[in-house]
Amino acid sequence: MQAPLEEALSVMVNTFHKYSAKEGDPLKLNKAEMRELLLHELPTFIRGKIHETGFENLMKKLDGNKDEELDFQEYAVFLALTASLCNEFFQECADENNRKR
Ligand SMILES: [Ca+2]
């Protein structure tokens, strides 16, 4: 059995390939693939739907080499940002719970 962090890392890698292999370059996520990944793998975070302007901005920010697709490194930046948001979110929840006590 894998330790939880090892399992989480393998999920992060496998999830990329599951969607990147659907169309065109199998090692890059195009917009349609990224859209599907967000809808199916982060449904709670995006609250069930994609906001078009937010999505376009996200793609632009993440697409470091401007080829309109996300390679694994660009996707890794996205994961790091998402993890950082999670950390802030849970930190705020913890602060709020502490204040209530
Ligand atoms: Ca692809």
Ligand SMILES: [Ca+2]
């Ligand atoms: Ca790119």
